[in-house]
Amino acid sequence: MTTKDLLGLSKDLVAALERGDEAVADVLLDELAGLRETQLFKEIGRLTRQLHDTMISFSVDAQITSLTETEIPDAKERLQYVITMTEQAADQTLTAVENLLPISQDLNDQSALLSGKWSRFLDREMPLEEFKAMTAEITQHFEQSKGGLEQMQLGLNDILMAQGFQDITGQIIRRVIDLVQELENSLVKLISIAGGRVGGGVAAVKHHELPGPVVPGVDDRSGDVAHNQVDVDDLLSSLGF
Amino acid sequence: MKILIVDDFSTMRRIVKNLLKDLGFTNTVEADDGRTALPLLEKGNIDFLVTDWNMPGMTGIDLLKAVRANPALANLPVLMVTAEAKREQIIMAAQAGVNGYVIKPFTAATLKEKIEKIFERIDS
Numbered sequence: 611m612t613t614k615d616l617l618g619l620s621k622d623l624v625a626a627l628e629r630g631d632e633a634v635a636d637v638l639l640d641e642l643a644g645l646r647e648t649q650l651f652k653e654i655g656r657l658t659r660q661l662h663d664t665m666i667s668f669s670v671d672a673q674i675t676s677l678t679e680t681e682i683p684d685a686k687e688r689l690q691y692v693i694t695m696t697e698q699a700a701d702q703t704l705t706a707v708e709n710l711l712p713i714s715q716d717l718n719d720q721s722a723l724l725s726g727k728w729s730r731f732l733d734r735e736m737p738l739e740e741f742k743a744m745t746a747e748i749t750q751h752f753e754q755s756k757g758g759l760e761q762m763q764l765g766l767n768d769i770l771m772a773q774g775f776q777d778i779t780g781q782i783i784r785r786v787i788d789l790v791q792e793l794e795n796s797l798v799k800l801i802s803i804a805g806g807r808v809g810g811g812v813a814a815v816k817h818h819e820l821p822g823p824v825v826p827g828v829d830d831r832s833g834d835v836a837h838n839q840v841d842v843d844d845l846l847s848s849l850g851f
Numbered sequence: 852m853k854i855l856i857v858d859d860f861s862t863m864r865r866i867v868k869n870l871l872k873d874l875g876f877t878n879t880v881e882a883d884d885g886r887t888a889l890p891l892l893e894k895g896n897i898d899f900l901v902t903d904w905n906m907p908g909m910t911g912i913d914l915l916k917a918v919r920a921n922p923a924l925a926n927l928p929v930l931m932v933t934a935e936a937k938r939e940q941i942i943m944a945a946q947a948g949v950n951g952y953v954i955k956p957f958t959a960a961t962l963k964e965k966i967e968k969i970f971e972r973i974d975s
Contacts, residue, residue: 767959770869774956777860778934781905820905823934823955836936839961842952845938849945 616645667803673796677789684828685786691825692779699775706765706772713758720751778823785822853878857888857902857911858932863955867901867932870962885909889917892924899969904933904940912940912947919948928969932957 619642626634727744730736736744824835836842854876858864864881871879880897882888884906891897900918904911911931918924930951931944944952950972951965 767870767873770866771956771959773862774866777858777863778955780860781934820910820935821937821940822905824936834938836938836941836954839954839957842936842941842954845941846945846952849942851945 616642619645663803667800670796670799670803674793674800677793677796681789682793685789687828688782688786688825691828692782695775695779699772702772703769706768710762710765713761717755717758720754724748724751781822782825852876852898853880853896854899854901855880855882855888855891855897857882857885857900857906857914859883859903859906863903863932867962870959871901871966873959874963874966885911885914885917888914892918892927893921895923897927899966900927900929901932902929904931904935904944912944915944915947915949928973930965930969932962 619638623635623638623642626632626638724744724747727736727740727747731741731744821829821835824830824837829835830837836845854871856864856867856871856879858867858881861883864883868879868881871877876899880891882891885902886909888900888902889909892900900914902911902914909917911933915929915931918927918929928950929948930953931949932953932955934955935941936954941952950969953961953965
């Protein structure tokens, strides 16, 4: 409806009233009122849409605010913890290897030496005095082998246990990936509200139902987590376990 | 003694398997979540279950509940080895009938101690 239409209708109405033509005046009045109503509804519709969009952008804003204020810094700490854990695992493994290599080398050298002597003994090239010395060396070698192999067993177990980092860090990284996905979705929503041009549905973010690995400084703030096996054992024994 | 190890991370299954071997338990089978574990358990001849909690498909706590709900498996000893450390979760597992609870990261000594404790209780 334009001002021109309104003006035209109004002029016709005035003319009809001046003529005293009430029938025409009534029709024109109805027409004018109708136009006014349509205009009002349109305006209300526009305002409602605007309000709706604003509400959505508010919720997206709130989402992004929470993401940037708490979850992104948390994610940084989680990733930092991943670095710490992988570093510890690498250190533990390297330390074990560094301890084991000289043991293995020593035993290997001793074996080679004794093996040479043993061959000479079998070939009957060994004088009795040297044979006596060799039996003492063999006894010593057995003792050293036993001690060395026990240490190797421990070291290999250390290396085995160090690999536990992969499970924990894997779980933590999965969570950070989901967070990045969530952030991306929020940004896409925001862009679609601002420009209204980004197509495609926004994928639902998978939310973890389970709290997962405890990252120190992030997940233990509320104090409702067990920090170690002792905490778990205490809790279970308080339950009568 | 046949032991079923359930964890979605294969590295963790290998660690547990090797630790059990070190403790003298060489007969182990593996599954990567509750859904694949349950048929193995239902087939019978599993004497001990070691399970993670957080796994896709079917979680360890649901597996534990399913085990306890099955009369044939109701008395199967179950050890939970998991990174889940919320107090309410530990209580939930206890209420569901878990026999032991070890949180990751754990030591070989802890696992050994918990397993021995479980078997002591069964034997007595």
